[in-house]
Amino acid sequence: MSVPAFTGSNVMDVDAAKIRGAGSNVHFDKVSVAYGAHVVLHPLTLDIAPGEILAMIGPSGSGKTTALRAVAGFVRPASGRIRIGATDVTDLPPYERGLGMVVQNYALFPHMRVEDNVAFGLRAQGADKALIGERVKDSLATVGMSGFAKRYPRELSGGQQQRVAIARALAVRPRVLLLDEPLSALDAQIRRNMVEEIAKLHRDLPGLTILYVTHDQTEALTLADKIAIMRDGRVSSHGPTAELYRRPPNRFTAEFLGRANLLPVTVTEGATGPKGFAKAKLGDALLAGAARGEKPGDKTLLCIRPQHLSLTGDEEHTNRIVGTLKEVHWQGELTHLVLDVDGTPVRVSATRLPVSLPERGSVVPLFFAPGDTSLVPEDARG
Amino acid sequence: MLVWSRPGRIVLWLVFALLFSVLFLAPLAVILLSSLADQWNGVLPSGLTTEHYSDVVQGAAWKAVKASLVTGFLAGAVALVSGTWAALALRIQDATLARVLGVLFFIPSAVPSVSVGLGLLVAFSHPPLLLNGTIAIVMAAHFVLISAFTFGNVSAGLARLSPDFEQVASSLGARPAYRLRHVTLPLLAPYLVAAFGLSFALSMGELGATVMVYPPGWVTLPVSIFSLTDRGDVFAGAALTMVLVAVTLILLLGLERVTGRQARS
């Protein structure tokens, strides 16, 4: 068999530490998927490095699950190849791919106790009893569920079930862990805890390559080394998490990741100065922002995050625009304001406000630092 | 319930109780009473007796019970296996083919059972397949008539099974046979038991096709009841009917207990 770490005989002498140390990369090579005439994944080329967490994020129906299921082997690509490590898995059945999979509704086997669920993969592969016992103990400990081995899934809460589902996937020492919206069925508080737990899990198993599909940008921003943003069956953008957030390459990315404000501006001067800021005009205001090779006369978008806008200026917040205050929502630690700037709604999240808040309908200035902005090209489509 | 007012609900319950007793309980009660009746000329029997029961027990009753049970179990088991197999196999075919084959499976249940019996009789009265006068032809008739129901039940169960279970099992390294044995079939178990119970009950009550094909020495309960009443021995027929009802009920309740325990565990 072509997947060494996963065959019945090898599973027993695999050195756990070795697997933990070195995961496999996942490579999509022009992978496309169609259901009949309906193309749901346009040729996709993407690499997930060994030990990397890639979050695939995008609106519902954008093809995230399809891409994940193509790696797992449940969707046959219409074209292209998928490689895991050195192995081309495109033609391998799912049970020979050496993966772990966790789905949104957990899918714990209801007729098996927690320990039998976790042991399932190793038993199916014919591992020996001692190894199974040890791995089950190990995996349950990793997710903090050691005390629940004898329970049935229905005797567990949603969060506990999802931990067991993760333990079940980890017990086979997968080369790649596939998570499809693993936290979507949980409520907000538990979801936050689980995000932290998954982050910790990856610190404990740094070699584990993870493909994490979600529509929740917070999960993606918290967990991922890199993010791929999906839209209509294509990768709209792909890059290191912080960079994608700070310098979104297009409007869709800027809006989907962190709901950025995008102001239509006209470039007056390309990158200049020690910091390489470009200058652009919005109405009468002349603004500076991080450039992306724009030329004078280009029409583009100035991206500024709600938390980077301030009602008060200082020597750093040198950009100034004015808008009409439309809405004020006080939320305790944050106050959300919506202003109208030249017909574009602009959201502001402020932690500190002037002592006397301006009234709705009044015209107020907004300040922001050139370093917090970036110029973003308008999307080609839509 | 759609009716909320208290009088409304009482009226609904009364209507339900009336329909239930007239359509359901009354015939059974009449049969029960007949099976115990000495003479029955007026509104009620003139006296009660257990004579009919001792008659049928001394007569052909045990042989008929045995013939019915064996037929029901065997035909039910074969129908369960083939219906499950068909449902599992059709699931991996493309949707159109699956629909066409699914409809084919249901054809026998749309044909009158007498015609099914007649068809089998005609078809298997000549070499090379000479089944006429054997027990096998009774089994075949029952199998043809009940397999559509096992297939339907198991298909419905499969359709309700989330594909996630089997996919997770595969991704963990389970080959198809292991997955079938340890995931799919256990999750289907309630539907399998229900399918078997239904086919068994259908087989126990089957008359139309059996009458056409049964060989001497393999007279099922419904056939015995039919010939007893046909001869005018209504009270004995009623006694045998009660035996049929009791045997079927006991078995179905037994199955129910098994699944009930399984669902709880």
Ligand SMILES: Nc1ncnc2c1ncn2[C@@H]1O[C@H](COP(=O)(O)OP(=O)(O)O)[C@@H](O)[C@H]1O
């Ligand atoms: N089995 C299927 N048959 C036909 N179309 C499908 C099937 N599965 C998914 N699709 C379509 O493929 C598109 C992408 O779906 P999916 O990958 O599940 O999106 P996401 O996970 O991003 O919400 C959707 O338009 C969906 O309707």
Ligand SMILES: [Mg+2]
């Ligand atoms: Mg999805």
